[in-house]
Amino acid sequence: MSSIKLLSFPLLVFSEIVRSMEIIEILELSQVSRRMLNFMNLARISVEPIHILNGSVDKIMVFNKSNTKRVFLIEFLKTPQPVVGQMKVNNVCIDVWSVSNHFFSTKETVYYSSKDTAEKVINCNSNQFGYGVVHILTHLDKIFYRMDIALGIELSTLSTMRGILCHSVFKKCGYLQFRGENETLSNEDCEYLLEKTQPTRGITIFSELSPDFNYKKILHFSRLRVPNLGKMPLEDLKALDSEIANLGNHQFKEVDINKFFHHWIEGYNKKLRRLKLDGFKETPDWDILLKDIVYTEWNSNEKGRYYKSKYTHTEETIDCENGRDFRNKNGQLATVVHHSEYLDFLVWQEKFPE
Template sequence: MRLCTRNIHIQTNIDSALDSCTMSSIKLLSFPLLVFSEIVRSMEIMEILELSQVSRRMLNVLNLARISVETVHVVNGIVDKITIFNESCTERKFAIEFLKTPQPVVGQMKVNNISIDVCGKNTTQQIINCNSNQFGYGLVHVLTHMDKIFYRMEYSIGIELSTLNAMRGVLCHSIFRKCDYVQIRGRKETLSNEDCEYLLEKTQPTTGITIFSKLSPDFDYKKILHFSRLRVPNLGKMPLEDLKALDSEIANLGNHQFTESDINEFLHHWIEGNNRKLRRLKLDGFKDAPDWDALLKDISYTEWSSKEREKNYKSKYTHTEETIDCENGRDFMDKNGQLATVVYHSEFLDFLIWNDRFPE
């Protein structure tokens, strides 16, 4: 009963606080932290950001409120933008976009003790517009300021390889070491070992990496084999020994040089108990169905049976879940009885490991 009474009391305080905030925002800091926290958590991100600029005291109390957000996405190049999406990454909640075409300044945003010119704001769409010449200057200050507001904030960074030299000074800031995922863009560019090392050192991504650019002929693949999520559409001449050393959970590799005999050797390597973290290896670039006799040479396999596993395999790379039809797949086990399926679909070969053969 005491707990119930306390919850009712808290909710009453919150409702009263919200009414009071409507009447006069200057009373917001007079509420207990618990009530204050509930109020600000109900606000839009743009409102929270604007509130944080009122005073240092307000910024400090917002930090104590532990307002959580999903991963902050930072991209540069064709567009320069800071975006926060919802949990499923399907809907934008807030964005600061740095426009390539300069616009007249209509106001300022004070973050991290500096002012950034604002040339537009849309509260309905939750977008703040700034001019792109402030991106390099303002990015670190905006992220540092947001890091003081939001609790355990992480970053996903997409960087155009052609802008790397201009971004080196920015990426040196420690704020980027909270990076969760890095996407290296520029399909016409070539990623060198030196640039790859630099980006990984400055961002230190904890989960994964996508490399859309080409790789240099001497690229050291060992730098990227440990990421839980790995996507490289232009793999190039990756040695088979590096593929066998793969330590990812999900790897999506395209434009590779592997033959059916190479993949057969990899499958035997897995059957012997290696690549224990692996859950899915997707190999793009098969225009025709593989030579199954060569691919599954000396491997004891069976056709799909509904008694052994589900027809469909579900894979979640980051936020979006993908369903793979495995009805035409070939099933086999490793030496410990772990079931796997290899299946061919238009232009790609999928190697899938079943943690749960009959997921709900």
């Protein structure tokens, strides 16, 4: 049977073909020649979300477009294994130790030979992660016209990652995660990571915060999750410019949150859609929480019962039947509801969402 040369097709046809391919097939095809790589760039292929983790595990993961299922993984293993081949990216060869059942390898590259595997895995040398992640991302950046990177950094590895993070490819970061529950995030390290990655959507901070932490550096992110908030001042909470904020282990009591509500009623925090606070295992004192606020209990004629919130890709549904409703001076409707150990402040965009 005669073969068909992809590059013989018009660009429009070529683009449709490569856009239908899986990520591993696109990666293989990009290594055929410089001309093929240039054509793939012209095809304007969009890429699924790319997640990068370092520390106890070093991984580059590609998820489907809904960010719910991992479809491709490059893992840098810390336990040495026999080299079975090499993956060539950005003119650099990375040793491959093992691959999933449906791969076969040569000295130059790794090929995928079946579409039966739900998840494709390439295992590489962990010692090559430092420069390997840069070259892989740079190569992917040449293939795809837009990359969506989520980066998780272990604070304990920051000293060795500083040189790597200086590469401009990390400025394509949409989401940044500070990892290390036993670590403390200093102002210097926070400022450095934010400067080098410039996340556009949001951040999560799993580590502790230094006693002198400057909260103003993080209040503007659309998505903000800080499980160990510490002693954030009330004035910083009032300055919150996020759409969704999930804050834990904080010092705020009903009287503080009441002041925040009054601040919102006056027309501030215009972007806010949800503020979730933990630390309320018992039902809050509603008299203190809603002091001097005109509110009503849930009414099916006023709004829907369920509020839907999406932090990144996972949607959460909150039952507002036992909540209290009030409006700001612009007529915007909000609900405060207690559930489990959380107090949720929800701002409605639609009264009766589907």
